[in-house]
Amino acid sequence: MAARGRFYVTTPIYYVNDRPHIGHLYTTTLADVLARHHRHLGEDTFFLTGTDEHAVKVVESAAGRGLTPDEWAARNAAEFQRAFARFGISNDDFIRTSESRHVERVARYVGALLESGDVYAGDYEGWYDPGQEEYVPEGRAREWEYRSPISGRPLVRRREQNYFFRLSAWGDPLLELLEARPDFVLPEARRNEVMGRIREGLLDVPISRCHEEGEPRWGIPMPGDPSHVIYVWIDALFNYLSAVDTDERRGFWPPSVHLIAKDILWFHAVIWPAMLLALRRCPGFDWVELPERVYAHSFWISEGQKMSKSLGNFVDLERLEAYADRFGLDALRFFLVTQGPLGTHDADFAEARFVHVYASELANTLGNCAHRVAHMTGRYLGGQVAAPDPSCPAAGGLEAAAGRAVDEALAAMERLAPDRACAAALDLVRAVNAAIEETRPFALARDPERRGEVGTILYRCAEALRIAALLLAPAMPERMAELLRRFGAAEIGERIRAGAHGELREWCRWGRLAPGTALETGPPLFPRHDAA
RNA sequence: GGCGGUGUAGCUCAGUCGGUUAGAGCGGCGGCUUCAUAAGCCGUAGGUCGUUGGUUCGAGUCCAACCACCGCUACCA
DSSP states (O other): OGGGTEEEEEEEEEETTSOOBHHHHHHHHHHHHHHHHHHHTTOEEEEEEEEEOOOHHHHHHHHHTTOOHHHHHHHHHHHHHHHHHHTTOOOSEEEETTSHHHHHHHHHHHHHHHHHTSEEEEEEEEEEETTTTEEEOHHHHHHTTTBOTTTOOBOEEEEEEEEEEOGGGGHHHHHHHHHHOTTSEESHHHHHHHHHHHHTOOOOEEOEEEOOTTSOOOSOEETTEEEEEEOHHHHHHTHHHHTTOSTTTGGGOSOSEEEEEGGGHHIIIIIHHHHHHHHHTSTTOTTOOOOSOEEEEOOEEETTBOOOTTTTOOOBHHHHHHHHHHHOHHHHHHHHHHHSOOSSSOEEEOHHHHHHHIIIIIIIIIIHHHHHHHHHHHHHHTTBOOOOOTTOOTTTHHHHHHHHHHHHHHHHHHTTOHHHHHHHHHHHHHHHHHHHHHHOHHHHTTSGGGHHHHHHHHHHHHHHHHHHHHHHTTTOHHHHHHHHHHTTOHHHHHHHHTTOOOOHHHHTOTTOSOTTOBOOOOSOSSOOOSOO
């Protein structure tokens, strides 16, 4: 996939009634880091996020505020866009499901599936919570003893006419797919979950809702039957396709990875690919291949506690902005990326942990190392890096260490492990610190005879740091752009800051740092906060 | 109930196809160093790798059972 030089990453489109919180920002930041990395590699990159707007409750929320659904959705979608801009997200598009470009295309997709018989009219019967106006899954209904947990009133048996997607037909093809492509659903534990559930058997899924007389029109009408609207989930999934279903963008398809949280795995790993398999057989849609990967991360908890509405302990935008203000946006991004719930377990967003990681990884290890190297260069070499002496062994191991770090970081990014990529870069920085201790350039500098050695050592340290900065740049574009500027790579830094395309492998070539380049110290990249 | 996952040093976690003395970061302790954001480096931690029993020449790494915690079990982005 990388060989094709194309990368298409998506986040879920976010429920427009929600206030943005750490969950939204986390997934979106991960996508951003991947997108920036692939742009740095020079790949044709497309990064999509957006809002899901056709839920019934959007109508209610809007009405409660005396607004039309359109107005309410637009206001909240703008909120998400502002938030993402504030946190350095470099998405290439922001799709809203109420936009005509989406509505029209979804009608076409579902129309094609109706035509082919993959979608058919039938009856749905199940337990219904009249207060919540939603069906309750069988298992949960039993667990609740057939009463609404909200109102306490009994659930009722209800039947309605619906359009169904013939999911039951796709169990075997999906299993074959999951067998043949072990990384289709990641992490592996999630793939196991999905396969286990598919083996239990698949039922057809209703994909429409009755449109009640007199209600405001909200949602995408079922093609050929305006008495139904397409169920919001189905509508939403198609955003990944509709956003790039244009002559200019079709080449981005299929998605390289759908980043999601674990709660919406079933839709992305089963229903969505099944619908695409079905659609693909329809005339004119043979180009619609399946996404390459679906990656489901876990949740953040807050100070050791599950985030919940009742506890009111969501890590919300205000709180996140407070961290960004105090420690810098990049520090927040670094924390999210390296300490987040990428795996199967939830991760804790705790103040103490944040302060700790910031101090040890960013201030002490990275910031201090950059400063000491620049400072010694200023003090002993007049501020300019010297030409290294190839015959001088001092700190010679750094070149190989840098090479390993680059290989590791690139491989980690390829397997969707940006945390490991950052770790590889930090290891390289630690190697620089160790090399300084070992070779002691500050001691050698006292002897004028050994100036050449000092120059060689500091050149190698600076070069390793420059490369570490490049590897950390997707996570911390602003601070690493500044570090690169100080280390004589201002142009690259500017491109990184702007989220532009580049040529990472060339940038990471050892020896690119030109002898004679002036290094700058400047104020701390990551100031300590013990005083604050 | 069914399916799946996790249980490794005080904390957060790595441990590829089973193979010499079980690893990292952080913390703690001891030492070294002074170029640096009181930063850095080195050495330490005597960890029954949840328990029990198997397979094997050999298991943290495979199998079984059990214990603890967690996730999923179809319409809550």
